[in-house]
Amino acid sequence: xxxxxxxxxxxxxxxxxxxxxxxxxxxxxxxxxxSLSVCDLLAVLYGKVMNYRVDDPQWPDRDKLVCxxxxxxxxxxxxLALKGFFPMDQLKTLNRPGTNLPSHCDRNKTPGVxxxxxxxxxxxxxxxxxxxxxxxxxxxxxTFLVVGDGEIDEGQCWxxxxxxxxxxxxxxxxxxDENKKQLDGPxxxxxxxxxxxxxxxxxxxxxxxxxxxxxxxxxxxxxxxxGDRPIAIVMDNIKGSGVKAVEETASNHSMTVPAxxxxxxxxxxxxxxxxxxxxxx
Amino acid sequence: MKVIYNGSPDTRAFKDVFSVMLPKMLDEDENLIYxxxxxxxxxxxxxxxxxxxxxxxxxxxxxxxxxxxxxxxxIAGFNPICHSFGTFAxxxxxxxxxxxxxxxxxxxxxxxTDPGVCAAMNGGTHMPFEDVALYRAIPxxxxxxVADAAQLENVFPKLVAxxxxxxLRVNRKANTLMYEAGSDFEIGKGVVLREGKDITLISAGxxxxxxxxxADALAEKGVSATVIDMFTIxxxxxxxxxxxAKKTGAVVVCENHNAVGGLYSAVADCLAANCPTPVGxxxxxxxxxxxxxxDYLAERFGLTSEHVVSEAEKTIARx
Ligand SMILES: Cc1ncc(C[n+]2csc(CCOP(=O)(O)OP(=O)(O)O)c2C)c(N)n1
Ligand SMILES: [Mg+2]
Numbered sequence: 001x002x003x004x005x006x007x008x009x010x011x012x013x014x015x016x017x018x019x020x021x022x023x024x025x026x027x028x029x030x031x032x033x034x035s036l037s038v039c040d041l042l043a044v045l046y047g048k049v050m051n052y053r054v055d056d057p058q059w060p061d062r063d064k065l066v067c068x069x070x071x072x073x074x075x076x077x078x079x080l081a082l083k084g085f086f087p088m089d090q091l092k093t094l095n096r097p098g099t100n101l102p103s104h105c106d107r108n109k110t111p112g113v114x115x116x117x118x119x120x121x122x123x124x125x126x127x128x129x130x131x132x133x134x135x136x137x138x139x140x141x142x143t144f145l146v147v148g149d150g151e152i153d154e155g156q157c158w159x160x161x162x163x164x165x166x167x168x169x170x171x172x173x174x175x176x177d178e179n180k181k182q183l184d185g186p187x188x189x190x191x192x193x194x195x196x197x198x199x200x201x202x203x204x205x206x207x208x209x210x211x212x213x214x215x216x217x218x219x220x221x222x223x224x225x226x227g228d229r230p231i232a233i234v235m236d237n238i239k240g241s242g243v244k245a246v247e248e249t250a251s252n253h254s255m256t257v258p259a260x261x262x263x264x265x266x267x268x269x270x271x272x273x274x275x276x277x278x279x280x281x
Numbered sequence: 282m283k284v285i286y287n288g289s290p291d292t293r294a295f296k297d298v299f300s301v302m303l304p305k306m307l308d309e310d311e312n313l314i315y316x317x318x319x320x321x322x323x324x325x326x327x328x329x330x331x332x333x334x335x336x337x338x339x340x341x342x343x344x345x346x347x348x349x350x351x352x353x354x355x356i357a358g359f360n361p362i363c364h365s366f367g368t369f370a371x372x373x374x375x376x377x378x379x380x381x382x383x384x385x386x387x388x389x390x391x392x393x394t395d396p397g398v399c400a401a402m403n404g405g406t407h408m409p410f411e412d413v414a415l416y417r418a419i420p421x422x423x424x425x426x427v428a429d430a431a432q433l434e435n436v437f438p439k440l441v442a443x444x445x446x447x448x449l450r451v452n453r454k455a456n457t458l459m460y461e462a463g464s465d466f467e468i469g470k471g472v473v474l475r476e477g478k479d480i481t482l483i484s485a486g487x488x489x490x491x492x493x494x495x496a497d498a499l500a501e502k503g504v505s506a507t508v509i510d511m512f513t514i515x516x517x518x519x520x521x522x523x524x525x526a527k528k529t530g531a532v533v534v535c536e537n538h539n540a541v542g543g544l545y546s547a548v549a550d551c552l553a554a555n556c557p558t559p560v561g562x563x564x565x566x567x568x569x570x571x572x573x574x575x576d577y578l579a580e581r582f583g584l585t586s587e588h589v590v591s592e593a594e595k596t597i598a599r600x
Contacts, residue, residue: 029402070406095402095572097581102404102572118406119373120342150319153341183319184327184339190319191341251322 001216005048007281009215012082013043014273017242018266019078023091025262030094031103033239033252035075037179037212038067038146040242041235042079044218045144054084057111061139064114064130068123068157069148069177070104071254077101077110085112121154123147128160131172143172144222150182153191158203161232165204170226174205177212179239183253197234205232212237243268283461284474286493291455293430295394300325302434303362306441307336313441314359316351318344323453324364324394348374351389352381360388362441366400367393367409367450375415383419383446390440390447391416396426397537398578399452399487400570408570414542416448417515423468424515426450426486426537426544431460432512439468450486454575457490459510471518473525477505480593481525483548484535485512487575488563488584492535495589506593517547519555526558531596533561535589537579540564561596563588 016039024030046052050063067076074094081088086100093099100109104118115130117123127145134141147157164172176196180187187193200207206226210217212235221233239253240246243265249255303326307313315337321327330337340347344365351361364370370393371378382389393412395401400408416424423443427433433451440447459474466472471483475496484492489510496506507525511518526532532552534545545562552558565582579585 095404097573097577099572103402104404104406106405116406118404119368150342153319153343155343155346182342183323184317184321184330190339191343 001219003281006216007276009043009047009219010276011273012047013040013215014269014276015082016043016075016078017269018273019082019088019091020075021262021266021269023074023078023094025259025266026092027094029256030074030254031071032246032255033181034069034148034177034179035072036243036246037177037237037239037241038072038075040213040215041146041175041218042075044215044222046079046083048219049222050144057085061141063141064143066115066117066123066127066130066143066145067105068117068127069120069146069151070117070123072146073101073103073105076105076113080110080112086110120148120151121156124157124160127172128163128169131169132167135169135171141171144175145172146175146177148182149176149178149180149187149193149196150190152176152193152196161200161203164230168228168230170228170230172230173222174200174230174232176200176232176234177237178234179212179237179241181239181253200232200234205230207232207234209234209236213241282464282466282472284459285461286457286459286474288494289458291429291458294453294455295430295433295451296323296325296453298430298433302437304329306438307333312358312360314338314354314361316340316347316361316363318342318347318365318369320365324392344369344374345377348377348389349381352377352385352387355387355389360441362390362392364392364394366403366407367396367412368400368407371409371412371415371448378446379419383421388444390449392449392451394451394453396450396452396486397565398575398582398584399454399537401575401578402572404572405570410539410565410568410570411542412448412450413514413538413544414546416446417542417547419446421445422515423447424450425468425512426514427512428486428489428510429456429459431462431464432466434462435464435466436468436512443468452487456487457493459489466512468513469516469518471513471521472510473521474508474510475506477507478529479504479506480531480533480597481507481509481529482533482535482589482593483509483511483522483544485510485514485544487537488535491579491584491586492589494586495593498586498590499593504593504597511544514544514547517551519551522548522551523555526552526556530600531559533563533589533593533596535563535584537584538564540566559596559599561592563592
């Protein structure tokens with residue numbers, strides 16, 4: 001990837017974080033940790049990897065995103081709004097009565113959302129179905145599935161993983177957000193996952209582990225031409241990534257903080273954005 | 282048992298009750314064991330769990346596995362208590378609870394938090410409107426929907442001591458205050474909260490508050506209503522339902538649940554078989570959940586005292 005592309009993706013990731021934090025600030029609380037940890041991934045997917053039409057979100061040949069960790073909806077919404085799927089000011093309606101932006105992703109409510117998720121694990125099988133359907137219909141589409149490292153406790157994830165590799169669904173890319181925490185605390189203390197990359201490899205994937213905030217490495221992994229094994233990417237990540245104060249908060253799955261605190265989070269990301277712009281391409 | 286209802290919210294959240302009661306019960310009975318599916322922090326038990334990893338076991342986000350493990354622990358001589366949000370404590374692990382639990386005669390207590398609209402900000406994917414229907418369908422099961430903290434404190438240990446599959450439906454935040462602390466209840470026996478002669482209003486849990494409010498509003502209109510707290514949805518207090526149906530000649534059930542298979546169904550079944558009576562309902566009609574504050578959602582799905590009043594009037598007219 002050239003420098004200009006890398007700069008653009010980093011820039012987009014910071015813009016997503018700012019929009020996400022503004023969105024959560026408007027409600028005062030939300031699933032901040034797991035939303036922040038997918039911002040770089042979303043920047044790469046929607047910035048350079050995925051094929052989609054903003055003016056035709058249902059275009060059958062589009063690439064699809066299944067954010068199975070549906071509580072990261074706020075990050076997905078920020079990305080979609082920045083890309084123009086709906087007006088930015090809609091982000092402020094998050095979780096408000098009658099909103100099109102519910103806490104968990106809903107395909108019937110939000111333009112650009114391809115799959116309804118929220119009951120952890122269930123996105124994995126739906127992603128398999130989407131990819132299988134696209135393949136049977138002869139579409140060029142790829143499906144990108146984002147799974148949490150706590151979510152992957154669900155047995156359903158491993159049933160879907162077996163199917164993906166066993167049936168050689170190479171148009172489906174698994175991305176596991178190994179941010180090392182789930183709701184009650186560190187994954188290591190609740191249910192250790194051991195080596196997720198090796199596990200997925202043993203399930204028949206071509207599995208790699210990359211830093212969750214390394215846009216270049218993510219891009220490379222996401223665009224690798226699969227052989228006959230589907231690709232799985234384990235993101236070595238930090239829950240709350242990109243906002244130091246959130247990263248350092250032990251219990252950062254969902255946070256309720258006053259407006260000044262949200263402002264301090266936003267200011268920190270804006271400073272990163274300024275620094276990036278100053279550094280230039 | 283003393284009713285101290287005055288329309289104000291309970292002073293204690295259910296979560297706060299659990300955070301004290303569960304550790305105490307576990308400390309007092311070595312055969313009790315508590316399992317959770319990555320939601321200990323939501324029940325106020327995370328601290329205890331950290332200190333007692335052999336008494337409070339975090340199974341991770343794997344509710345079906347948790348239910349199966351609970352059944353195995355029952356075989357091994359334990360009395361397991363499991364917790365997750367109501368959706369995941371019912372739909373997500375139903376076959377495991379049904380077969381490894383009920384059918385295999387392994388006693389399991391399942392706590393399903395945030396029933397119906399109480400799932401509020403977690404939205405439609407987390408909103409159980411059918412958990413009572415599912416659990417009622419398990420032979421020998423006990424299904425309880427608690428009204429307030431005092432009732433929870435008294436009923437929960439009795440529920441845990443029962444045989445079979447047991448489901449506790451409970452908010453985490455406070456509901457409307459109903460009972461004096463220390464009040465005594467019996468599973469299988471409903472509570473008459475106020476007596477009237479024109480209609481019987483039956484409810485449980487979250488909607489008991491708006492049902493009591495409706496009785497006040499009806500009284501102002503010259504309609505006198507009996508209100509029953511049927512926290513014991515299964516076994517239903519059939520004798521009490523029949524007694525008051527006969528005395529008042531009309532019944533309305535108000536529930537924070539789908540109209541299919543919940544308290545309304547239980548009451549209607551009982552009356553159809555024993556003393557046909559006009560029965561109205563204020564329940565969720567053919568809808569999935571959605572996101573928003575609980576009071577907004579209660580309006581949205583029609584679970585308000587205004588709806589209870591109008592349904593009561595309509596049902597009285599059918600006498
Ligand atoms: C089936 C199911 N069980 C429980 C929950 C409640 N819940 C929501 S998020 C979460 C933790 C998720 O952890 P992880 O997958 O690691 O997500 P992340 O760290 O990326 O936020 C839990 C337990 C749920 N949404 N679905
Ligand atoms: Mg995680």
